[in-house]
Amino acid sequence: MSDEIEPAKAPRRPAPEAERLVIAIDGPSGSGKSSTARGVAKKLGLAYLDTGAMYRAATRLVLDSGVDTGDADAVAALIEAADIASTLEPSDPAIAINGTDVTEAIREPAVSAAVSSVATNLAVRANLIARQRAIIGGTRKGIVAEGRDITTVVAPEAPVRVLLVADPAARVARRQAELGEKATSAEVTDQVIRRDRDDSTVAAFTEAADGVVVVDSTHLSLPEVIDVIVGLARRVSVGHIPAVAPR
Ligand SMILES: Nc1ncnc2c1ncn2[C@@H]1O[C@H](COP(=O)(O)OP(=O)(O)O)[C@@H](O)[C@H]1O
Numbered sequence: 001m002s003d004e005i006e007p008a009k010a011p012r013r014p015a016p017e018a019e020r021l022v023i024a025i026d027g028p029s030g031s032g033k034s035s036t037a038r039g040v041a042k043k044l045g046l047a048y049l050d051t052g053a054m055y056r057a058a059t060r061l062v063l064d065s066g067v068d069t070g071d072a073d074a075v076a077a078l079i080e081a082a083d084i085a086s087t088l089e090p091s092d093p094a095i096a097i098n099g100t101d102v103t104e105a106i107r108e109p110a111v112s113a114a115v116s117s118v119a120t121n122l123a124v125r126a127n128l129i130a131r132q133r134a135i136i137g138g139t140r141k142g143i144v145a146e147g148r149d150i151t152t153v154v155a156p157e158a159p160v161r162v163l164l165v166a167d168p169a170a171r172v173a174r175r176q177a178e179l180g181e182k183a184t185s186a187e188v189t190d191q192v193i194r195r196d197r198d199d200s201t202v203a204a205f206t207e208a209a210d211g212v213v214v215v216d217s218t219h220l221s222l223p224e225v226i227d228v229i230v231g232l233a234r235r236v237s238v239g240h241i242p243a244v245a246p247r
């Protein structure tokens with residue numbers, strides 16, 4: 001795909017709306033947003049944007065630079081000046097901040113524990129939302145973007161908007177299975193339940209906004225959830241999507 005590293009500060013000229021399909025997916029931690037969005041993007045030959053990875057990369061930078069996460073102005077200034085580059089490739093998503101690849105480092109427990117304090121900084125949000133809109137507007141064919149406020153703030157005009165939910169017990173179990181011995185059950189509960197509580201103070205992902213379709217993944221397999229969203233996309237935008245999905 002031509003949408004490789006996308007410097008957020010220099011978006012390419014937006015393609016006409018009619019040529020692009022934007023699929024927006026929000027939901028709480030562990031509902032399956034990242035895996036589902038990647039699967040949908042792969043099936044439909046679209047780009048993929050993990051906005052949570054941008055908040056995580058910003059948090060990694062704050063932690064590494066020694067700036068106090070409680071110093072809202074210093075945190076915002078650091079992030080506003082940073083170069084954040086996301087690959088938009090669903091098969092191999094990666095992210096770099098100020099030239100350093102942090103794809104692995106943003107998944108460390110220290111980042112998961114601190115990310116909400118950065119993501120609830122309103123100046124940081126304004127900056128990252130502007131970058132996300134530029135990325136979405138700059139993709140040629142279309143994009144699946146996932147996070148907490150994509151359906152409501154970043155891309156409320158997207159023709160396909162989904163709130164992906166799952167019962168808290170299923171979400172905690174999924175995260176525990178993913179992290180294995182890397183995290184205790186207390187840490188996993190903190191990562192999922194406490195983080196959602198904090199994050200929901202600045203983004204409305206606990207209830208679907210008007211026009212947003214709720215998909216409950218609690219009792220659906222990942223391929224089933226992907227198929228539901230591909231079905232929604234085909235219904236709203238026949239003609240945007242290749243008849244034979246590229247692998
Ligand atoms: N429908 C599903 N059924 C079972 N496990 C799932 C499902 N969707 C995602 N998962 C798994 O749950 C974990 C969390 O998924 P992820 O996509 O990272 O969620 P989110 O981005 O919403 O936090 C991953 O290990 C993923 O493979």
Ligand SMILES: Nc1ccn([C@H]2C[C@H](O)[C@@H](COP(=O)(O)OP(=O)(O)O)O2)c(=O)n1
Binds near residue numbers: 055056149
């Ligand atoms: N659009 C977004 C995306 C993520 N965030 C915040 C909320 C989350 O705690 C962090 C990390 O997001 P991420 O999607 O990686 O979270 P998960 O670990 O997949 O649950 O960023 C946000 O505030 N707005």
